Amino acid sequence: MENFKSSYEINSIQFIEIDQNGIILDSDNKIFPLNNGDTVADLHPFFDNISTYFETNESRFELTCVNMNDRVCDVEIVLNDKNGAFIVLKDGTDHYARQQQVAQKRNESIIFTEVLELRNRVLKDQEDFKNQFIGNFSHELRNPLTLISSFSSLLSKTELNLNQSQLVQAINYQSNKLRTVLDDIIDLSFLKTGSIELKSETFDLTAFLETVKLNYSTLLKDKSTSLEVQIAPNLPKAITADKRRLEQIIVNFLDSAILHNTGEIIELHFKENQRRANKLSLRVEVITRNGVVPDLESLSSEEALRTFTKGESNKNTGLGLSIAREIAGLMDGSIRIKNVAEGTHQIANLKVTFPLHGIEEVTKTEKSKKEPVKLTDKIRTIIAEDNDVTQMTAMKVLVSTGNFDTQVYSDPSALLAAVEKHDYDLILMSGSLSQVDAIELLSLVKQFGNEHNQKIPVFAVTVHTSPAAIAAYRKAGFKDVIKKPYTDDELVNTIYKKMKLKKFK
Amino acid sequence: MVSKKIVVVGHFGVGKTSLIRRFVEDSFSDDYKVTIGVHILKKTLNVNDQDVSLILWDTEGTDDIEEIRKAYLMGTHGFVLVCDLTREATYINLESQKKYLEENFPKTPILSIGNKTDLLPKGSIADAKDQFDYLDALVSAKEGNNVLRAFEKLTKMIIK
Structure with a gap:
């Protein structure tokens, strides 16, 4: 031993x-x-x-x-x-105690990361489920809504007596309202997932606000209210921003103001918070001096529902403020609802830019009434659609113009046989046809169609209208994407705008 | 009294120590303390009218079972291979770990256990049983569910 x-x-x-x-x-x-x-x-x-x-x-x-x-x-x-x-x-007690401490920190850190990854995955799964749900839900709604919107619009253009005219107007009004709700849900969904990017364009601020005011003229007249627009004199004449999204914020403010205003005037102010170089912090403010606009997002769900179901607004879906907040966030800004005495200031502080040297001419929004298009030769059109309701809607809308000769295909192989044998001028293709995806089907049309048909414009008619989806359709060779639900005017005007109509005149 | 060595192995943080503590002392602590090296505890179990002294080796967690020193595993009568049902990283390689033990310790019973059923969403245990059908037992060291039954099962496998 x-x-x-x-x-x-x-x-x-x-x-x-x-x-x-x-x-x-x-x-x-x-x-x-x-x-x-x-x-x-x-x-x-x-x-x-x-x-x-x-x-x-x-x-x-x-x-x-x-x-x-x-x-x-x-x-x-x-x-x-x-x-x-x-x-x-x-x-080795002391030595292993130190080793234990190191291992403790390391393992805790690894487990923490794993848990975070898991939570992220769960959140992503929930988000995917939500988006899938919204996609399916909107898809189911869009087809019947397309029919209602288009047919009521078509009907309103025919000869009707007063009673009929009022009924059609009511249908049109409600279907438009439903469209707004649907668009808001989808908008909010895209905004929340960050799948919307702002588009920059330079536009004349005064002209832009004139258009906004004009759009509200009828509604304001009905409510005996006027809209006072004030643009601070130091603001640039033109700004660069996403015009549509900016308008969405203003429209949301105005809709809420009109809904809750009990006075005679609603004020819309455009001011400058500060500027540096060509960057401007813009303050958009809608003021009601009589009538408190609640911040729906700060209310309990019951209160919000009560406010929302007052039933006085033609546009307010209850999602508008959430959408406006998301848009403001995209514009590096924020939204604040400030209640004062008897009224409310709805304020958006937004970051925009402006051209440093001014612009010679800014395109003004024109609302000119277009003459109906009349063609000598009919546009030979294929409607590739497997949904009966959508088939009928598109067919009726196109035929009613007198400018289209339509054929409906709900089977991909029949469609391919048709484009191989006969010449056409246009294809309206559903997002999918008998479970064949439109992008795949277009490539088959290009492959099997005769020489003439390989060059004709093909439009995607779909509920999938996220920026990524539209980009994918364009990349695949679609001339344009028509969003469901559409009105009759939206369908035909998109086609007219994108097609060379000269040869049909 | 017959004495049997059981080695508990698995990824770190799966609850090996908690499982043994629940089995031996019927207690549980929410605090996570990393096991360094090996802790050895003893528990007598009566199985088939026979008292069996179980010597439970609680090993340091590792994602690579081959890292465990052979000397620790020498003379093992049964393995408990533990994973955490809420962490994929702990069960993704379970099959290969089991295969390694089977190859290196032939005829030594192995019991695969999925721990932390208490963290699964309520009412999803049945779904988990389908998802983790390659596991021999789903347990919760925290709530004590199935822990005793799992060790009894392994002991029966060892002494049969």
Whole structure:
């Protein structure tokens, strides 16, 4: 034993000699007090299976970091020539305590990252489910809505008596309202997922606000209210921003103001907070001096519902403020609803830019009434659509103009046979036809269609109108994308705008 | 009394120590304390009218089972392979870990356990059973569900 001990130099070491049955023959008791004649298994359950080590061909075993009572030891078992063994216990408690701390931090950090990743995945799954749900839900609604919108619009252009005219107007009004709700849901969904990018265009601020005011003229007249627009004189004449999104914010403010205003005037102010170089912090403020506009997002769901269901607004879906806030966020800005005395200030602070050297001429929005297009030759059109309602809607709308000769295909192979045999001028293709995706189908049309048909314009008519989806359709070769639900005017005007009509006149 | 060595292995943070503590002391702590090296505890179980002394080796968690020193595993009568049902990283390689043990310790029973059923959404245990059909038991060291049954099952496998 003494000879064996001399080969070790460390102080905190205990040497134990045992026989084959684990009976302690000798121990220097440097770490644990032991008695000769006791079994080593009494020290710690680690030694319960000590006999195992006698059953192998090896004679030396090392087990590091064994937690033994209140100590952490490295254990060495060396079989000796007396059919017994020497056990060496090296106390590494302090060393392993430090190692434990390091491992604790490392493992906690790894587990934290894993949990974060998992949460992210759960959130993404929820988001995907929501988007899928919204996609399906909007798809189901869009087809019947397209029919209602288009047919009521068509009907309103025919000879009707007063009673009929009012009924059609009511249908038109409600279907437009439903369209707004649907668009808002989809808009909000895209905004929340960050799939909408702002489009920059430079426009004349005064002309823009005149158009906004003009759009509200009828509604304001009905409410015996007037809209006072004030543009701070120091503001640039033209600004660069996403005109449509800016209008959405203003429209939301005005809709809410009109809904809650009890006075005669609603004010719309455009001011400058500050500017640096060509960057401008723009303050858009809609003020009601009589009538408090609630911040729907800060109300309880019951209060919000009560406010929303007042039923006085023609446009307010209850989502407008959420949408406006998301848009303001995209414009590096914010929205605030400030209630004062009897009224409310709805304020949007938005970051825009403006041309430093002014612009010679900014395109003004024109609302000219277009003459109906009359063509000598009819546009030979394929409607590739497997939904009965949408088929009928598109067909009726196109035929009513007198400019289209339509054929409907709901089966991809019949469509391919048709484009191989006959010449056409236009294809309106649904997002999918009998489960064949439109992009795939277009490539088949280009492949199997006759030479003439390979060059004709193909429009996608679809509910999938996210920027990414539109880009994918364009990249695949579609002339344009027509968004469902559409009105009769939207459908035919898009076609007229994108087609070369000269050859049909 | 017959004595059997059971080694509990698995990824870190899956609840090996909690599982053993629940089995041996019927207690649980929410605090996570990393196990360094090996802790050894003892528990006597009566199975088939026979008292069996179980020597439970609680090993340091690792994602690579081959890192565990062979000396720790020498003389093992049964393995408990533990994963955390809420962390994919802990069960994604479970099959290969089990295969490694089967190849290196032939005829040594292995019980695969999915821990932390208490963290699964309520009412989803049945779904989890389908999803984790390769596991022998789903347990919760926190709530004690199935823990005793799992160790009894392994002990029966060992002494049969």
